[in-house]
Amino acid sequence: MFYLLVVIGAILLCVYCVLQRCTRNWKMLREYPGDYPLPIIGNGLQLGFDSEKSSDKIFNLWKKYGMQNFRMTVGNEEWVLVTNPDDVATILNHPTELCKQVERNTGMKPLFGNSLSTSNGERWRLIRKLVTPSFHFKTLEKKIDTVNKHCDRLFELLDEQNRIDAYKYIKPFLLDTVCSSLMGVEMNFLDSIDHPYFEAGDTAMKLITETYFSYWRSIPWFVTLTKLYKETQRIAKVLDNMSNDGHHTTAIALSHALYCIAKYPEVQHRVLEEQKLIFNENKFKKPNHKELNEMKYLEAVIKESIRVLPTITKISRHLKNDLQLKDGRVVPANTTLVIFFKGMYQDPKIFSEPEKYNPDRFFSPMHNYALVPFSSGPRNCVGFRFAWVALKATISNIIRRYELGLAGPGTEPQFVYRLMTESRNGIQLNIKRRVY
Ligand code: HEM
Numbered sequence: 423m424f425y426l427l428v429v430i431g432a433i434l435l436c437v438y439c440v441l442q443r444c445t446r447n448w449k450m451l452r453e454y455p456g457d458y459p460l461p462i463i464g465n466g467l468q469l470g471f472d473s474e475k476s477s478d479k480i481f482n483l484w485k486k487y488g489m490q491n492f493r494m495t496v497g498n499e500e501w502v503l504v505t506n507p508d509d510v511a512t513i514l515n516h517p518t519e520l521c522k523q524v525e526r527n528t529g530m531k532p533l534f535g536n537s538l539s540t541s542n543g544e545r546w547r548l549i550r551k552l553v554t555p556s557f558h559f560k561t562l563e564k565k566i567d568t569v570n571k572h573c574d575r576l577f578e579l580l581d582e583q584n585r586i587d588a589y590k591y592i593k594p595f596l597l598d599t600v601c602s603s604l605m606g607v608e609m610n611f612l613d614s615i616d617h618p619y620f621e622a623g624d625t626a627m628k629l630i631t632e633t634y635f636s637y638w639r640s641i642p643w644f645v646t647l648t649k650l651y652k653e654t655q656r657i658a659k660v661l662d663n664m665s666n667d668g669h670h671t672t673a674i675a676l677s678h679a680l681y682c683i684a685k686y687p688e689v690q691h692r693v694l695e696e697q698k699l700i701f702n703e704n705k706f707k708k709p710n711h712k713e714l715n716e717m718k719y720l721e722a723v724i725k726e727s728i729r730v731l732p733t734i735t736k737i738s739r740h741l742k743n744d745l746q747l748k749d750g751r752v753v754p755a756n757t758t759l760v761i762f763f764k765g766m767y768q769d770p771k772i773f774s775e776p777e778k779y780n781p782d783r784f785f786s787p788m789h790n791y792a793l794v795p796f797s798s799g800p801r802n803c804v805g806f807r808f809a810w811v812a813l814k815a816t817i818s819n820i821i822r823r824y825e826l827g828l829a830g831p832g833t834e835p836q837f838v839y840r841l842m843t844e845s846r847n848g849i850q851l852n853i854k855r856r857v858y
Pocket of ligand 1: 538539540550600604668669671672673675733734737738795796797798800801802803804805806808809
Protein backbone atom coordinates (compact mmCIF):
# COMPACT_ATOMS: atom_id res chain seq x y z
CA MET A 423 0.00 0.00 0.00
CA PHE A 424 2.77 2.39 1.04
CA TYR A 425 4.74 1.75 -2.16
CA LEU A 426 1.60 2.23 -4.24
CA LEU A 427 1.05 5.67 -2.63
CA VAL A 428 4.70 6.59 -3.29
CA VAL A 429 4.36 5.57 -6.96
CA ILE A 430 1.08 7.53 -7.36
CA GLY A 431 2.70 10.55 -5.66
CA ALA A 432 5.72 10.35 -8.00
CA ILE A 433 3.47 10.09 -11.09
CA LEU A 434 1.39 13.09 -9.94
CA LEU A 435 4.57 15.15 -9.41
CA CYS A 436 5.83 14.23 -12.90
CA VAL A 437 2.48 15.20 -14.45
CA TYR A 438 2.57 18.47 -12.49
CA CYS A 439 6.10 19.23 -13.74
CA VAL A 440 5.18 18.51 -17.36
CA LEU A 441 1.98 20.61 -17.18
CA GLN A 442 3.81 23.41 -15.41
CA ARG A 443 6.38 23.61 -18.22
CA CYS A 444 3.54 24.05 -20.73
CA THR A 445 1.94 27.09 -19.08
CA ARG A 446 2.05 30.45 -20.80
CA ASN A 447 3.67 32.08 -17.74
CA TRP A 448 6.44 29.53 -17.58
CA LYS A 449 7.24 29.92 -21.28
CA MET A 450 7.73 33.64 -20.69
CA LEU A 451 9.61 33.28 -17.42
CA ARG A 452 12.09 30.72 -18.70
CA GLU A 453 13.53 33.43 -20.95
CA TYR A 454 15.27 34.59 -17.75
CA PRO A 455 18.17 32.68 -16.21
CA GLY A 456 17.30 30.66 -13.11
CA ASP A 457 17.22 27.09 -11.87
CA TYR A 458 14.25 24.84 -12.54
CA PRO A 459 11.74 25.11 -9.63
CA LEU A 460 10.70 22.04 -7.64
CA PRO A 461 6.99 21.36 -7.13
CA ILE A 462 5.43 23.10 -4.10
CA ILE A 463 8.60 24.77 -2.76
CA GLY A 464 9.91 26.14 -6.06
CA ASN A 465 13.51 27.36 -5.65
CA GLY A 466 12.89 27.84 -1.93
CA LEU A 467 15.80 25.63 -0.90
CA GLN A 468 18.17 28.10 -2.56
CA LEU A 469 17.12 30.69 0.01
CA GLY A 470 18.21 28.43 2.88
CA PHE A 471 16.50 28.22 6.25
CA ASP A 472 17.82 31.38 7.89
CA SER A 473 15.88 34.36 6.51
CA GLU A 474 18.64 36.74 7.66
CA LYS A 475 20.98 35.06 5.17
CA SER A 476 18.46 34.79 2.30
CA SER A 477 19.41 38.14 0.73
CA ASP A 478 23.07 37.05 0.67
CA LYS A 479 21.99 33.84 -1.07
CA ILE A 480 20.01 35.85 -3.63
CA PHE A 481 23.09 38.02 -4.13
CA ASN A 482 25.20 34.92 -4.83
CA LEU A 483 22.57 33.63 -7.29
CA TRP A 484 22.59 37.02 -9.04
CA LYS A 485 26.38 36.66 -9.47
CA LYS A 486 26.03 33.04 -10.61
CA TYR A 487 23.54 34.06 -13.34
CA GLY A 488 25.88 36.74 -14.69
CA MET A 489 24.82 39.85 -12.70
CA GLN A 490 21.60 40.41 -14.62
CA ASN A 491 17.84 40.10 -14.10
CA PHE A 492 16.95 36.53 -13.14
CA ARG A 493 14.00 34.48 -11.94
CA MET A 494 13.12 32.44 -8.89
CA THR A 495 10.02 30.59 -7.75
CA VAL A 496 9.40 30.90 -4.03
CA GLY A 497 6.63 28.54 -2.92
CA ASN A 498 3.93 29.29 -5.47
CA GLU A 499 5.10 32.84 -6.20
CA GLU A 500 7.11 33.70 -9.31
CA TRP A 501 9.75 36.42 -8.86
CA VAL A 502 11.85 38.25 -11.44
CA LEU A 503 14.71 39.95 -9.62
CA VAL A 504 15.67 43.14 -11.41
CA THR A 505 18.97 45.00 -11.23
CA ASN A 506 19.06 46.71 -14.63
CA PRO A 507 18.51 50.49 -14.12
CA ASP A 508 16.55 50.85 -17.40
CA ASP A 509 14.11 48.21 -16.18
CA VAL A 510 14.00 49.79 -12.72
CA ALA A 511 12.89 53.03 -14.45
CA THR A 512 10.18 51.18 -16.43
CA ILE A 513 8.80 49.51 -13.31
CA LEU A 514 8.86 52.46 -10.94
CA ASN A 515 7.42 54.95 -13.43
CA HIS A 516 4.59 52.67 -14.51
CA PRO A 517 1.32 54.58 -14.00
CA THR A 518 -0.83 51.58 -13.05
CA GLU A 519 1.40 48.70 -11.90
CA LEU A 520 1.58 49.97 -8.33
CA CYS A 521 0.59 46.95 -6.29
CA LYS A 522 2.85 45.89 -3.40
CA GLN A 523 3.71 42.21 -3.22
CA VAL A 524 1.90 39.84 -0.89
CA GLU A 525 5.20 38.47 0.53
CA ARG A 526 5.92 41.81 2.16
CA ASN A 527 2.41 42.84 3.16
CA THR A 528 1.64 39.55 4.91
CA GLY A 529 4.37 40.43 7.43
CA MET A 530 3.77 44.19 7.53
CA LYS A 531 -0.01 44.41 7.95
CA PRO A 532 -0.38 42.64 11.32
CA LEU A 533 2.36 44.92 12.70
CA PHE A 534 1.64 48.29 11.11
CA GLY A 535 -1.97 47.93 10.00
CA ASN A 536 -3.42 49.17 6.74
CA SER A 537 -0.97 52.04 6.29
CA LEU A 538 -0.18 54.00 3.13
CA SER A 539 2.77 51.73 2.54
CA THR A 540 0.74 48.47 2.80
CA SER A 541 -2.43 49.59 0.99
CA ASN A 542 -3.25 49.00 -2.64
CA GLY A 543 -5.80 50.24 -5.18
CA GLU A 544 -8.32 52.95 -4.31
CA ARG A 545 -7.53 52.91 -0.60
CA TRP A 546 -3.85 53.61 -1.35
CA ARG A 547 -4.75 56.41 -3.80
CA LEU A 548 -6.97 58.11 -1.23
CA ILE A 549 -4.47 57.95 1.67
CA ARG A 550 -1.67 59.11 -0.61
CA LYS A 551 -3.73 62.14 -1.66
CA LEU A 552 -4.49 62.95 1.97
CA VAL A 553 -0.91 62.74 3.31
CA THR A 554 1.01 64.28 0.38
CA PRO A 555 0.41 67.94 1.38
CA SER A 556 2.10 67.34 4.78
CA PHE A 557 5.33 66.63 2.89
CA HIS A 558 5.19 69.60 0.49
CA PHE A 559 8.56 71.29 0.00
CA LYS A 560 7.10 74.59 1.26
CA THR A 561 6.84 73.02 4.73
CA LEU A 562 10.51 72.04 4.78
CA GLU A 563 12.00 75.12 6.47
CA LYS A 564 9.77 74.51 9.50
CA LYS A 565 10.72 70.84 9.55
CA ILE A 566 14.42 71.78 9.53
CA ASP A 567 13.81 73.96 12.61
CA THR A 568 12.25 70.95 14.33
CA VAL A 569 15.24 68.73 13.48
CA ASN A 570 17.60 71.42 14.81
CA LYS A 571 15.60 71.80 18.01
CA HIS A 572 15.71 68.06 18.71
CA CYS A 573 19.48 68.03 18.01
CA ASP A 574 19.88 70.21 21.13
CA ARG A 575 18.31 67.54 23.32
CA LEU A 576 20.36 64.83 21.56
CA PHE A 577 23.56 66.76 22.30
CA GLU A 578 22.72 67.13 26.00
CA LEU A 579 22.86 63.32 26.12
CA LEU A 580 25.83 62.83 23.79
CA ASP A 581 27.97 65.43 25.60
CA GLU A 582 28.09 63.05 28.56
CA GLN A 583 29.30 60.09 26.49
CA ASN A 584 32.57 59.15 24.86
CA ARG A 585 31.30 55.91 23.32
CA ILE A 586 27.82 55.23 21.95
CA ASP A 587 25.69 52.75 20.07
CA ALA A 588 24.40 55.17 17.42
CA TYR A 589 21.11 53.23 16.96
CA LYS A 590 20.29 53.69 20.64
CA TYR A 591 20.32 57.49 20.41
CA ILE A 592 19.41 58.11 16.79
CA LYS A 593 16.22 56.01 16.77
CA PRO A 594 14.50 57.90 19.65
CA PHE A 595 15.87 61.18 18.29
CA LEU A 596 14.24 60.55 14.92
CA LEU A 597 11.01 59.24 16.37
CA ASP A 598 10.72 62.44 18.42
CA THR A 599 11.56 64.54 15.35
CA VAL A 600 9.10 62.74 13.04
CA CYS A 601 6.24 62.91 15.60
CA SER A 602 6.90 66.59 16.26
CA SER A 603 7.30 67.56 12.57
CA LEU A 604 4.41 65.60 11.12
CA MET A 605 1.92 65.25 13.94
CA GLY A 606 2.80 68.22 16.14
CA VAL A 607 3.17 66.03 19.25
CA GLU A 608 6.19 65.97 21.56
CA MET A 609 6.84 62.31 22.48
CA ASN A 610 10.18 62.80 24.31
CA PHE A 611 11.49 59.31 23.51
CA LEU A 612 15.00 60.71 24.00
CA ASP A 613 14.16 60.81 27.72
CA SER A 614 13.58 57.05 27.69
CA ILE A 615 15.99 55.56 25.17
CA ASP A 616 15.43 52.04 26.56
CA HIS A 617 11.69 52.18 25.86
CA PRO A 618 10.38 48.70 24.80
CA TYR A 619 9.06 50.27 21.59
CA PHE A 620 12.58 50.26 20.08
CA GLU A 621 13.30 46.61 20.77
CA ALA A 622 9.86 45.79 19.36
CA GLY A 623 10.73 47.80 16.22
CA ASP A 624 13.91 45.73 15.75
CA THR A 625 12.03 42.46 16.26
CA ALA A 626 9.37 43.63 13.80
CA MET A 627 11.99 43.88 11.04
CA LYS A 628 13.21 40.35 11.79
CA LEU A 629 9.66 38.99 11.72
CA ILE A 630 8.79 40.75 8.45
CA THR A 631 11.94 39.32 6.86
CA GLU A 632 11.10 35.84 8.13
CA THR A 633 7.56 36.06 6.75
CA TYR A 634 8.88 37.39 3.43
CA PHE A 635 10.97 34.29 2.84
CA SER A 636 8.56 31.69 4.29
CA TYR A 637 6.98 29.83 1.42
CA TRP A 638 4.07 28.60 3.59
CA ARG A 639 2.98 32.18 4.44
CA SER A 640 0.16 31.94 1.86
CA ILE A 641 -1.60 29.17 3.87
CA PRO A 642 -3.34 31.31 6.55
CA TRP A 643 -4.59 28.47 8.82
CA PHE A 644 -1.08 26.99 8.91
CA VAL A 645 0.49 30.37 9.71
CA THR A 646 -1.70 30.75 12.83
CA LEU A 647 -0.15 27.57 14.24
CA THR A 648 3.41 28.88 14.04
CA LYS A 649 5.72 30.56 16.56
CA LEU A 650 6.22 33.36 14.03
CA TYR A 651 2.50 34.19 14.18
CA LYS A 652 2.45 34.30 18.00
CA GLU A 653 5.54 36.52 18.14
CA THR A 654 4.01 38.83 15.51
CA GLN A 655 0.86 39.18 17.64
CA ARG A 656 2.95 40.03 20.71
CA ILE A 657 5.04 42.66 18.93
CA ALA A 658 1.95 44.16 17.27
CA LYS A 659 0.58 44.95 20.75
CA VAL A 660 3.77 46.79 21.73
CA LEU A 661 3.90 48.74 18.47
CA ASP A 662 0.15 49.40 18.58
CA ASN A 663 -0.06 50.13 14.84
CA MET A 664 2.29 53.10 15.25
CA SER A 665 3.93 53.59 11.86
CA ASN A 666 7.54 52.49 12.05
CA ASP A 667 8.33 53.19 8.38
CA GLY A 668 9.68 56.70 8.40
CA HIS A 669 11.68 57.12 11.61
CA HIS A 670 13.22 53.63 11.45
CA THR A 671 14.48 53.93 7.87
CA THR A 672 15.87 57.42 8.47
CA ALA A 673 17.51 56.36 11.75
CA ILE A 674 19.18 53.41 10.04
CA ALA A 675 20.41 55.54 7.10
CA LEU A 676 21.70 58.23 9.48
CA SER A 677 23.48 55.78 11.82
CA HIS A 678 25.14 54.04 8.85
CA ALA A 679 26.28 57.35 7.34
CA LEU A 680 27.85 58.26 10.73
CA TYR A 681 29.53 54.85 10.77
CA CYS A 682 31.05 55.44 7.30
CA ILE A 683 32.19 58.93 8.30
CA ALA A 684 33.83 57.47 11.42
CA LYS A 685 35.42 54.64 9.43
CA TYR A 686 37.03 56.87 6.76
CA PRO A 687 38.88 59.77 8.47
CA GLU A 688 39.74 61.44 5.12
CA VAL A 689 36.01 61.55 4.31
CA GLN A 690 35.28 63.00 7.75
CA HIS A 691 37.92 65.65 7.16
CA ARG A 692 36.33 66.68 3.83
CA VAL A 693 32.81 66.75 5.32
CA LEU A 694 34.10 69.07 8.06
CA GLU A 695 35.99 71.29 5.60
CA GLU A 696 32.78 71.75 3.59
CA GLN A 697 30.91 72.69 6.77
CA LYS A 698 33.62 75.25 7.65
CA LEU A 699 33.31 76.82 4.20
CA ILE A 700 29.53 77.14 4.57
CA PHE A 701 29.41 78.41 8.18
CA ASN A 702 32.76 80.31 8.45
CA GLU A 703 33.18 81.61 12.00
CA ASN A 704 29.64 80.63 12.95
CA LYS A 705 30.72 77.09 13.94
CA PHE A 706 27.63 75.93 15.78
CA LYS A 707 24.97 77.72 13.73
CA LYS A 708 21.99 75.49 13.00
CA PRO A 709 21.61 75.00 9.22
CA ASN A 710 18.76 76.44 7.14
CA HIS A 711 17.43 75.15 3.81
CA LYS A 712 19.82 77.23 1.72
CA GLU A 713 22.86 75.99 3.65
CA LEU A 714 21.70 72.38 3.41
CA ASN A 715 21.52 72.77 -0.37
CA GLU A 716 25.17 73.84 -0.39
CA MET A 717 26.32 70.59 1.31
CA LYS A 718 27.13 68.72 -1.90
CA TYR A 719 29.95 66.60 -0.50
CA LEU A 720 27.85 65.56 2.50
CA GLU A 721 25.08 64.61 0.08
CA ALA A 722 27.52 62.39 -1.85
CA VAL A 723 28.68 60.80 1.43
CA ILE A 724 25.10 59.94 2.39
CA LYS A 725 24.42 58.49 -1.07
CA GLU A 726 27.58 56.38 -0.96
CA SER A 727 26.71 55.14 2.53
CA ILE A 728 23.28 54.05 1.27
CA ARG A 729 24.91 52.40 -1.76
CA VAL A 730 27.26 50.25 0.33
CA LEU A 731 24.65 49.58 3.03
CA PRO A 732 21.26 49.82 1.26
CA THR A 733 18.79 51.10 3.86
CA ILE A 734 15.91 49.26 2.17
CA THR A 735 17.26 46.13 0.53
CA LYS A 736 14.48 45.50 -2.02
CA ILE A 737 11.17 46.91 -3.19
CA SER A 738 8.63 45.20 -5.37
CA ARG A 739 5.52 45.30 -7.52
CA HIS A 740 3.03 42.52 -8.06
CA LEU A 741 2.11 42.68 -11.77
CA LYS A 742 -1.56 42.81 -12.74
CA ASN A 743 -0.73 42.64 -16.47
CA ASP A 744 2.18 41.49 -18.65
CA LEU A 745 5.03 43.98 -18.69
CA GLN A 746 7.69 44.34 -21.38
CA LEU A 747 11.17 45.23 -20.17
CA LYS A 748 13.92 47.08 -22.08
CA ASP A 749 15.39 44.09 -23.94
CA GLY A 750 11.98 43.04 -25.28
CA ARG A 751 11.37 40.12 -22.92
CA VAL A 752 7.93 40.15 -21.30
CA VAL A 753 7.29 39.42 -17.63
CA PRO A 754 3.87 37.78 -17.31
CA ALA A 755 0.99 39.03 -15.16
CA ASN A 756 0.92 37.71 -11.59
CA THR A 757 4.71 37.78 -11.31
CA THR A 758 6.42 39.77 -8.56
CA LEU A 759 9.11 42.12 -9.79
CA VAL A 760 11.69 42.53 -7.04
CA ILE A 761 14.08 45.46 -7.43
CA PHE A 762 17.14 44.03 -5.74
CA PHE A 763 19.13 47.03 -4.48
CA LYS A 764 21.98 44.96 -3.06
CA GLY A 765 22.72 43.59 -6.54
CA MET A 766 22.21 46.91 -8.33
CA TYR A 767 24.54 48.80 -6.01
CA GLN A 768 27.32 46.21 -6.31
CA ASP A 769 27.14 45.94 -10.10
CA PRO A 770 30.52 46.95 -11.63
CA LYS A 771 28.68 47.87 -14.87
CA ILE A 772 26.94 50.64 -12.89
CA PHE A 773 29.47 51.48 -10.15
CA SER A 774 33.13 50.96 -10.97
CA GLU A 775 35.09 49.29 -8.14
CA PRO A 776 31.85 48.76 -6.22
CA GLU A 777 33.65 47.42 -3.14
CA LYS A 778 35.34 50.82 -2.62
CA TYR A 779 33.72 53.52 -0.46
CA ASN A 780 34.07 56.49 -2.77
CA PRO A 781 31.62 59.44 -2.43
CA ASP A 782 33.33 61.21 -5.35
CA ARG A 783 31.72 58.76 -7.79
CA PHE A 784 28.53 60.82 -7.42
CA PHE A 785 30.23 63.83 -9.03
CA SER A 786 30.52 61.90 -12.33
CA PRO A 787 27.56 61.37 -14.66
CA MET A 788 25.58 58.18 -14.03
CA HIS A 789 22.26 56.56 -14.95
CA ASN A 790 19.34 58.43 -13.30
CA TYR A 791 18.12 55.14 -11.85
CA ALA A 792 21.51 53.82 -10.71
CA LEU A 793 20.74 54.77 -7.11
CA VAL A 794 17.08 55.02 -6.09
CA PRO A 795 17.02 54.74 -2.28
CA PHE A 796 13.66 56.52 -2.06
CA SER A 797 12.24 54.77 -5.12
CA SER A 798 10.64 56.91 -7.84
CA GLY A 799 7.38 57.45 -9.70
CA PRO A 800 3.80 57.48 -8.36
CA ARG A 801 4.56 55.19 -5.40
CA ASN A 802 7.87 56.68 -4.32
CA CYS A 803 8.77 57.47 -0.70
CA VAL A 804 6.38 60.19 0.36
CA GLY A 805 8.81 61.32 3.09
CA PHE A 806 11.94 61.62 0.92
CA ARG A 807 12.31 65.42 1.19
CA PHE A 808 11.92 65.27 4.94
CA ALA A 809 14.39 62.37 5.14
CA TRP A 810 16.99 64.31 3.13
CA VAL A 811 16.82 67.42 5.31
CA ALA A 812 16.79 65.35 8.50
CA LEU A 813 19.87 63.41 7.36
CA LYS A 814 21.82 66.46 6.25
CA ALA A 815 20.88 68.80 9.11
CA THR A 816 21.61 66.20 11.80
CA ILE A 817 24.97 65.16 10.35
CA SER A 818 25.91 68.82 9.82
CA ASN A 819 25.19 69.57 13.50
CA ILE A 820 26.87 66.40 14.79
CA ILE A 821 30.05 66.62 12.73
CA ARG A 822 30.75 70.24 13.73
CA ARG A 823 30.35 69.33 17.40
CA TYR A 824 32.01 65.89 17.63
CA GLU A 825 34.91 64.00 16.17
CA LEU A 826 33.76 60.48 15.30
CA GLY A 827 35.80 57.28 15.41
CA LEU A 828 35.18 53.54 15.39
CA ALA A 829 34.94 51.95 18.82
CA GLY A 830 37.74 49.49 18.05
CA PRO A 831 38.40 45.74 17.75
CA GLY A 832 35.47 43.42 18.46
CA THR A 833 32.85 46.12 17.88
CA GLU A 834 32.67 46.05 14.04
CA PRO A 835 28.98 46.04 13.03
CA GLN A 836 27.55 42.65 12.04
CA PHE A 837 25.37 43.73 9.13
CA VAL A 838 22.43 41.57 8.07
CA TYR A 839 20.15 42.11 5.09
CA ARG A 840 16.62 42.06 6.41
CA LEU A 841 13.97 44.15 4.67
CA MET A 842 16.46 46.81 5.76
CA THR A 843 20.19 46.49 6.27
CA GLU A 844 20.73 46.43 10.02
CA SER A 845 23.60 45.64 12.34
CA ARG A 846 22.96 42.88 14.88
CA ASN A 847 25.29 44.46 17.44
CA GLY A 848 24.42 48.12 16.79
CA ILE A 849 26.76 50.84 15.53
CA GLN A 850 29.46 51.39 18.14
CA LEU A 851 31.24 54.74 17.82
CA ASN A 852 33.68 56.84 19.82
CA ILE A 853 32.67 60.49 20.07
CA LYS A 854 34.80 63.41 21.28
CA ARG A 855 33.80 67.09 21.57
CA ARG A 856 35.74 69.13 19.02
CA VAL A 857 38.02 71.84 20.33
CA TYR A 858 38.25 74.85 18.00
C1 HEM B 1 16.42 57.40 4.65
C2 HEM B 1 15.13 57.35 4.90
C3 HEM B 1 14.11 56.67 4.02
C4 HEM B 1 14.27 55.76 3.01
C5 HEM B 1 15.58 55.15 2.50
C6 HEM B 1 12.96 55.46 2.49
C7 HEM B 1 12.71 54.61 1.44
C8 HEM B 1 11.46 54.27 1.00
C9 HEM B 1 11.21 53.33 -0.07
C10 HEM B 1 12.28 52.60 -0.87
C11 HEM B 1 9.88 53.22 -0.20
C12 HEM B 1 9.14 52.25 -1.12
C13 HEM B 1 8.66 52.90 -2.36
C14 HEM B 1 8.19 51.92 -3.41
O1 HEM B 1 7.69 50.82 -3.10
O2 HEM B 1 8.33 52.28 -4.57
C15 HEM B 1 9.27 54.11 0.77
C16 HEM B 1 7.92 54.28 0.94
C17 HEM B 1 7.36 55.09 1.89
N1 HEM B 1 8.03 55.91 2.77
FE1 HEM B 1 10.01 56.11 2.92
N2 HEM B 1 12.05 56.19 3.20
C18 HEM B 1 12.69 56.95 4.12
C19 HEM B 1 12.14 57.85 5.00
C20 HEM B 1 10.80 58.10 5.13
C21 HEM B 1 10.20 59.09 6.00
C22 HEM B 1 10.99 60.07 6.86
C23 HEM B 1 8.85 58.96 5.88
C24 HEM B 1 7.78 59.72 6.57
C25 HEM B 1 7.90 60.33 7.71
C26 HEM B 1 8.59 57.90 4.93
C27 HEM B 1 7.35 57.45 4.55
C28 HEM B 1 7.11 56.53 3.57
C29 HEM B 1 5.79 56.09 3.19
C30 HEM B 1 4.48 56.52 3.83
C31 HEM B 1 5.94 55.20 2.13
C32 HEM B 1 4.85 54.48 1.34
C33 HEM B 1 4.51 55.30 0.11
C34 HEM B 1 3.45 54.64 -0.75
O3 HEM B 1 3.32 53.42 -0.73
O4 HEM B 1 2.75 55.40 -1.46
N3 HEM B 1 9.79 57.41 4.49
N4 HEM B 1 10.25 54.74 1.49
